[in-house]
Structures are given as C-alpha cells and as structure tokens.
Amino acid sequence: MKIAILPGDGIGPEIVAQAVKVLNALDEQFELETAPVGGAGYEAAGHPLPEATLALAKAADAVLFGAVGDWKYDTLDRPLRPEQAILGLRKNLGLFANLRPAILYPELAGASTLKPEVVSGLDILIIRELTGDIYFGQPRGVRTCPDGPFQGQREGFDTMRYAEGEIRRIAHVAFQAAQKRGKRLTSVDKANVLETFQFWKDIVTDVHKEYPDVALDHMYVDNAAMQLVRAPKKFDVIVTGNMFGDILSDAAAMLTGSIGMLPSASLDANNKGLYEPSHGSAPDIAGKGIANPLATILSAAMMLRYSLGRAEQADRIEHAVKAVLAQGLRTPDIFEEGTTKVGTEQMGDAVVAALA
Amino acid sequence: MKIAILPGDGIGPEIVAQAVKVLNALDEQFELETAPVGGAGYEAAGHPLPEATLALAKAADAVLFGAVGDWKYDTLDRPLRPEQAILGLRKNLGLFANLRPAILYPELAGASTLKPEVVSGLDILIIRELTGDIYFGQPRGVRTCPDGPFQGQREGFDTMRYAEGEIRRIAHVAFQAAQKRGKRLTSVDKANVLETFQFWKDIVTDVHKEYPDVALDHMYVDNAAMQLVRAPKKFDVIVTGNMFGDILSDAAAMLTGSIGMLPSASLDANNKGLYEPSHGSAPDIAGKGIANPLATILSAAMMLRYSLGRAEQADRIEHAVKAVLAQGLRTPDIFEEGTTKVGTEQMGDAVVAALA
Numbered sequence A, B: 001m002k003i004a005i006l007p008g009d010g011i012g013p014e015i016v017a018q019a020v021k022v023l024n025a026l027d028e029q030f031e032l033e034t035a036p037v038g039g040a041g042y043e044a045a046g047h048p049l050p051e052a053t054l055a056l057a058k059a060a061d062a063v064l065f066g067a068v069g070d071w072k073y074d075t076l077d078r079p080l081r082p083e084q085a086i087l088g089l090r091k092n093l094g095l096f097a098n099l100r101p102a103i104l105y106p107e108l109a110g111a112s113t114l115k116p117e118v119v120s121g122l123d124i125l126i127i128r129e130l131t132g133d134i135y136f137g138q139p140r141g142v143r144t145c146p147d148g149p150f151q152g153q154r155e156g157f158d159t160m161r162y163a164e165g166e167i168r169r170i171a172h173v174a175f176q177a178a179q180k181r182g183k184r185l186t187s188v189d190k191a192n193v194l195e196t197f198q199f200w201k202d203i204v205t206d207v208h209k210e211y212p213d214v215a216l217d218h219m220y221v222d223n224a225a226m227q228l229v230r231a232p233k234k235f236d237v238i239v240t241g242n243m244f245g246d247i248l249s250d251a252a253a254m255l256t257g258s259i260g261m262l263p264s265a266s267l268d269a270n271n272k273g274l275y276e277p278s279h280g281s282a283p284d285i286a287g288k289g290i291a292n293p294l295a296t297i298l299s300a301a302m303m304l305r306y307s308l309g310r311a312e313q314a315d316r317i318e319h320a321v322k323a324v325l326a327q328g329l330r331t332p333d334i335f336e337e338g339t340t341k342v343g344t345e346q347m348g349d350a351v352v353a354a355l356a
C-alpha cells in the first residue's frame, strides 16, 4: 500500500509530520512518498500541482494532504495560486464525495461559541459533492453583457450544473452513510430558485426509493444555515452540492469551536481518497510549533478506514486521540484553564504513546 | 403618500394588521391600500403576483409585505408558487439592495443559542444584492449534458452573473451605509473559485477609492459563514451577492435567536422600497394569534425612515418597541421565565400604547 504525502504550506508540514509519525508507529508499515503541493509546488516546480505530484497522487492508494495557501501567493495569477492544487487534485482524481464529520468531543464542549446544551454530543456528517456544480461548470469568465439593462458592460459569469449521474452517485454515498448512522438524511437544495437544485431534489427523491430504511427530508440552503445555528443536533447526515457544501460544512465545523480536531475525506468511485484536516494552512502560526495536529492524525485514521481497509488501525488511532484529550493535553487552539498546554510535536508524541 | 399593504399567507395577515395599527396611530396619516400576494394572490387571481397587485406596488411610494408560502402550494408548478411573488416584485420594482440588520436586543440575549458574550450587543448590517446573480441569470433549465463524462445525460443548469454596473451600485449603497455606522465594510465573495466573484471583488475594490474613510476587507463566503459563528461582533457592514446573501443573512439573523424581531428593507435606486420581516410565513402557527408582530412593525419603521422620509416617526416606533420589551412583554417565540407572555394583538396594542 502506497500513500502519497502532500504536506503543502503554512502549518501543513508540521501537522502532516505528526500524522506520519503515527502511521509509522502502527504494526503494519505503509510506503510513504512525499511531494510538494500548493505554494510549495509553485516554489519547487513553478506550479501549485506539479506534474510529478499529480502522478504520485494518481499512483498511490491514498493521499494524505496537509493544507495549502499563504498570503505571499495572493498576487499570483489565479491558475498559479495554491488552492488550485486542491481543485486540480479533486478533478483529476475524480474525488466527488467529500465527507466532513462535525463532532464535538465532550472534553472540548467549552470551546464552542454555542451554548453547551445546543452542541454537546454533536455528531453530524456533511457529505458535499466535490467535482461538479459551479466550481467546474463551463462557460465562465468575463464577457460583454449580452442583454438586459446592463447590456454592453463587462460582466463576470459562471455556470452551475449537475448531471443526473453526478447527483445519483453522491446520493448513493449519502444514503449508504446514513444507513450506517442514524438513518436520517437531509438533502439541502435551493429548488425554489435554481433549476439545478430542483433537478437535484428530483433525482435524490428518486434514489431514495432504493433506501426505504432511510428517512429523507429536503431543506432549502438558507434554512439549513439557520437550523445549523438553531438546533444542529437535529441533523444526522446532510448531503448537498459543491458550493452549498463549502459554506455549510465550514459553518458546521465552526459550531464545534474546535476545527483543529476535524478530519475530512474526499473519495472517488472506488474509495480511493484524499484525506485532509478541515482547517486551513494558518500561515500566521506556521513554524511556531503550536498548530493542532489532531485533525490531520484523525484524517490518517479516516484514510485507514475508507481507502486502506484497515478499520482496526483507524479505531486504534481514534481511541489514542480520545485518550490524549482525556489526559488533558491541549494545543493552544483548544486550551482551557485546568488543562495542559502542549505543542504540535508533543501532541503527536502523546498520540503515539497512547497507541500502545 | 401611498403605501401598498401586501399581507400574504400564513401569519402574514396577522402581523401586518399590527403594523397597520401602528401606522394608523401616528399623527400623520398615510393612504394604505391592500392587495393579495403569494398563495393569497393565487387563490384570488390564479397567480402569486396578480397584475393588480403588481400595479399597486408600482404606483405606491412603498410596500409593506407580510410573508408568503404554505405547504398546500408545494405541489403547484414553480411559476405559480407563492415565493415567485417575492422574486417578481424584486425584479419588477428593481429592488436591488436588501438591507438586513441583525441586532440583538439586550433583553433577548438569552434567546440566542450562542453564548451571551459572543452575541450580546450584536449589531451588524448585511447588504445583499437582490436582483442579479444566479437568481435571474439566463440561460437556465434542464438540458442534455453537452460534454464531459456525463455527456448525453440530463442536467440541470443555471447561470451566475454580475455586470459591472450592478456591482457598482450595490457597492455604493454598502459604502454609504458603512459611513453612517462603524465605517467598516466586509465584501464577501468566492474569488478563489468563481469568475463572477473575482470580478465582484475587483469592482468593489475600485469603488472603494471613492470612500477612503471606510475600511474595506474581502472575505471568502465559507470563511464568512465560520466567522459569523465564531465572532459575529467583529463585523460592521457586510455586502455580498444575492445567493451568498440569502444564506449569510439568514444565518446572521438566527445568531440573535429572535428572528421574530428582525425587519428588512429592499430598496430601488430612488429609495422606494419593499419592507418585510426577516422571518417566513410560519403556516404552522398561522391563525393562532401567537406570532410575533415586532419584525413587521420594525419593518414599517424602516419604511418610514428610508422611503417616506419620516425618520422621526421611525424613531418613535423603534422606541416604542424597546419600551414594550422593557415592560417585559413577550410573544411565545421570545418568551422566557420571568416575562409576560402576550399574543400578536396584545403586542401590537402595547406598541401603540407605548407610542404615546
């Protein structure tokens, strides 16, 4: 089994190093190969997703990804900016299913900006479609406005679109995930305004026929954003498109107050996947040794479970993370009075120790 | 001065009746003319926005709108559904600037699902562009997928677009609103992915040159959704497009926990406007006399200020609303131990009494 390790920028290298340490501490050894991506890819090869990096990611059984982006690349042309690497990987590897759990660890309930009774025990799963929608739809660009009151002016434009097969396959992933959990699925759309999402709603409703044991409901995206704030625990699994999923999954992650704890998986049709923390590259704290590596370590656990068929090893890592939290160890982002503040390396070492 | 009164569906008629009572209690009398809209428009004239209703709205100096929608219309074809009335009014009246304050009244701090220290004193203004973006962009529909891996399948599609002039005029509204408040404006975009919003960002940056006294920053929509949950008080004025604004303004409203208190204004280029509560038609509690009329009453106050040039009367109404809250009167949606529960009518009467 070969794992491509793409640390990226900012805190990426520090946190990925801890996850690698954890992987190396398992009984079974995997072949790990590292390559530059994002700003680091641009520095090394003039492109955020160098050809060799993409080739490695394609050849590997799974990809462990850190984070990309740094203010110093803000002035580059868009195709050269770090985040293009992540879009390129998704598209080229066909990673259409993004799984974003939003879980509140009981020990960290105080970190949330929401009242404890609203979020304690929160455990929802957001499934975001990741290779369609307005992210990749053509045509797009800046053109002369062809009609209407602004005719003749410049206008920016993009195309939102979802084909039937794209909706069906993400719906299947979502229904199957719901079957393994609370058996409730909320499909988030904007069918009252968008043709794309009326179509989405119709197809999801059709796929539901194959999963009679799952309760399906439909919710408009504006209402979903409200309900996430009002009563997030009412959700079990949420499935939605790429754009709405981008917004809602970040909002849901922030409900926990501990985004440094949240992993994510982006899967293709054969459960090959890219695994990355839900947070970003945090260039402001890069190199200080204070970043929280747990989201990346938990991403490695997801990788073992979903792509490498090593559920037992995944369990071990997840238990080890719970154990270090129970020991009271906290990186600064989740630190509270009465707990022990540790740095990135110490946290990684503690997880390795707890594996035993 | 003529005001079109469009009560709509669900709790719309009850809450609008209270706002009308308040308007009638002012020294100056306005000409009020009522017309059916939404489901009520469909019942009366076979269309959610009957021609006579649209004509009245066009002829009036301002429109006071209740709410539209009821489950019983869910099976109608989309063009006949109640919410089409609101889209039609926005487009036909050119109401491009939607002002959505999210204010937390100190007396209602407990109603929020967020911790008091995170939201107490919250006072942000979201300015949502309301007649452009993917809401109205053409082409849209369901077609045969023209290319790519899903070629030949059906696909739903929509067009996102913003012309330069559309962005400029909403940016001016936003900068001017910021000048009257904390002088800070956050423009929310998704410039890292969408051509429309890279263009948006460029134009807003250009308009900023005319407002050097306002501090402008740019934020991606996913990050904005997170920051609204993490530290909403850091915002002053937010400006964004129609789709992102739909989602963020509802999330921001819900932060207060008292969406029954929040008014909104939708303005054209000459400050003619449509005023409506931020909440919906709540068919589940319609006719029970328990709906909170304060958002609608406060919408009438906004109308007096923005469209009718009666800032003093607007102040009077807003003070009266604060007074009834101080008296401890609460409709069920904002009721807490130790306060006095009242119904819709009683609340309207109390505001009228407090005007004196």
Ligand SMILES: CC(C)[C@H](C(=O)O)[C@@H](O)C(=O)O
Binding pocket: A083, A086, A087, A246, B192, B193, B222
């Ligand atoms: C960096 C950006 C292109 C990306 C996205 O919008 O998908 C990010 O926000 C994410 O969610 O992974």
Ligand SMILES: CC(C)[C@H](C(=O)O)[C@@H](O)C(=O)O
Binding pocket: A192, A193, A222, B083, B086, B087, B246
């Ligand atoms: C009813 C719907 C079309 C509308 C919108 O999406 O604009 C509503 O959500 C709103 O925000 O006023």
